[in-house]
Amino acid sequence: MPRARKTAKKKVSAKNTRNNTKKNLAVLLLFLFLAGVIVFVSYEAWNFFTSSPFFTIKDVRVNTNGNVALSKLEREMKDLCVSKNIFLVDLNWVADSVKKEYSQLKKVEVRRVFPSKIEINFIQREPSVIIKANYDIVIDDDRTVLANDDKIDKSKLPRIIGINLQHYPPPGERIDSAPLAQTLNLYGVLKANGIAGRFKVNYIDASNTSNILVKLDDFILKLGRDNFLSKLVKFEEISSDPKVNLKDIDYIDLRFEETVISPKKVSSVKS
Incomplete structure (x- = not known):
């Protein structure tokens, strides 16, 4: 009896294996059929979309x-x-x-x-400043060179002096220069706090990056190399003081904790 039971179990197991194999084969064939249909439909659709007038x-x-x-x-x-x-x-x-x-x-x-x-x-791209070298180079805030266009009103753009360039950069090139990046950062602060709107920014002198100079209207700001925002806040306090006449000032040195204001020299004429 035990041997007969084992034989019966083997027959059932073999039958189940055959059934599972048939099911798996049917699933595989169905998958291949559907995949073929998808590929065919996709090809025909692509062919239609790319060739239809x-x-x-x-x-x-x-x-x-x-x-x-x-x-x-x-x-x-x-x-x-x-x-x-x-x-x-x-x-x-x-x-x-x-x-x-x-x-x-x-x-x-x-x-x-x-x-x-x-x-x-x-x-x-909007023109931002002019680099003054042996030639004028108009750039935007991203330091990208713009083509010289007669429609650009260069009189309204501040000049940047003291930037040494190895070659004349063609339009579209981004100038990789740390002093130029430092200068544009300063100009961005001047625009952000409204100083560039209240005063004419004639030029920014970056020939000495340890002491960047900015000429506003007819006087000069000495700003050093960093902390431009706090220094310009101090300048705004000075410029709003009714006792200060900016027309009489030669330069304002903001590099140190104690601000130095130098008046214009008055030439004396002997009679």
């Missing part, structure tokens, strides 16, 4: 914000994209190409407007 680019819209200098960008993009399939245009490549050619653009966004239009939006 419905998705052929018919227009490119560049939001130039009235900038006439960028009007040719729209023509160039139309020549590049029109008549191509909207799914086959590499948007990142288009954005990089635009930024490379137009250095005045800080950010470029290219997007598809279905079914047949490409739209390009951008943020334009």
Whole structure:
């Protein structure tokens, strides 16, 4: 009897194994069938989307914000994209190409407007200061060189002097200079606390980074190399004092704990 029971159990186990194998095979075949259907449908869908005339680019819209200098960008993009399939245009490549050619653009966004239009939006770089060297170099707050444009009113931009450059940087290049970064940081503080709005920033002299000079209107601030915010707060207290006439001041030295105010020298004429 025990031997008969063992034989019966073996038969049942073998039968279960065969059934499980059949089930697994059926599941595998079903999976392969569904995968094949998905691949086929995906291929046909992709083939439809990339070959249908419905998705052929018919227009490119560049939001130039009235900038006439960028009007040719729209023509160039139309020549590049029109008549191509909207799914086959590499948007990142288009954005990089635009930024490379137009250095005045800080950010470029290219997007598809279905079914047949490409739209390009951008943020334009704003001129911040002029580096005075053997030539004028206009840069933005990010130290990126802008193309010399006659429409830029350079008279309204402060000058930075004392920056030594190894070569003339082309438009679009970001100038890697610690003194320049230090100077722009100072100018950012001047703008943030409103001093650059109340006074004309004629120039910032960075020839000695241990003692940066700023000429406001007709007087000079000596600011040292750091802690610009606290020093400029002290200057605001001085400038708001009704007893102080800034027109009579030659320079204000804010480098030390005790502020030094030097009046303009009055030339004496002998009779």
